[in-house]
Amino acid sequence: MRxxxxxKASKDSEAGVMPGEEILTAMAAYHEELAKAGILLDGNGLQPSSKGFRIKYEGGKRRVVDGPFTETKELVAGYTLIQVKSREEALEWARRFPNPHSEDGEIEVRQLFELEDFAQGEAIERFREMEMSGAKS
Structure with missing residues (x-):
């Protein structure tokens, strides 16, 4: 299970303020523990939304909307991707996640879909082939 x-983003992360040494040290230690446990798949911080864009789908057309985006509570500042045996194990690790901000903050944990969660068919087989060749779905 992944x-x-x-x-979640904060005013500081959206302003491009880099995390301090204390937060970086705590994050490095936590991610080292995940790696030693063999469950770390990936983890990174994201640039502020001012450097991003969104694609809006409206009436069959696509429109590009450049950042920044105003609702920081809806924005993502970073992520860690883990593979564990159960939801309980994910919860155990998430409880140990260091506070990513110098102020009150929040993290959210979501399970990824696996190919087995979908009805099997030609499209799923194409994804499975990509996965086997090294491309991630």
């Missing part, structure tokens, strides 16, 4: 630990 889970994504999502770090």
């Amino acid at each position: 889970f994504m630990i999502i770090v």
Whole structure:
């Protein structure tokens, strides 16, 4: 089972303020523990939304909307992707996640879909082939 630990954005992260040494040290230690346990798949911080964009789908057309985006509580500042045996194990690891901000903050944990969760068919087989060749779905 794969889970994504999502770090919610803050005013500081959206302003491009880099985390301090204390937070970076705590994050490094935590991610080292995940790696030693063999469950760390990936983890990274994201640039502020001012450097991003969204694609809006409206009436069959696509429109590009450049950042920044105003609702920081809805934005993601970073993520950690883990693979564990159960939801309980994911919860155990998430409880140990260091506070990613110098102020009150929040993380969200969401389980990823696996190919087995979908009705089997040609499209799922194509994804399975990509996965086997090294491309991630």
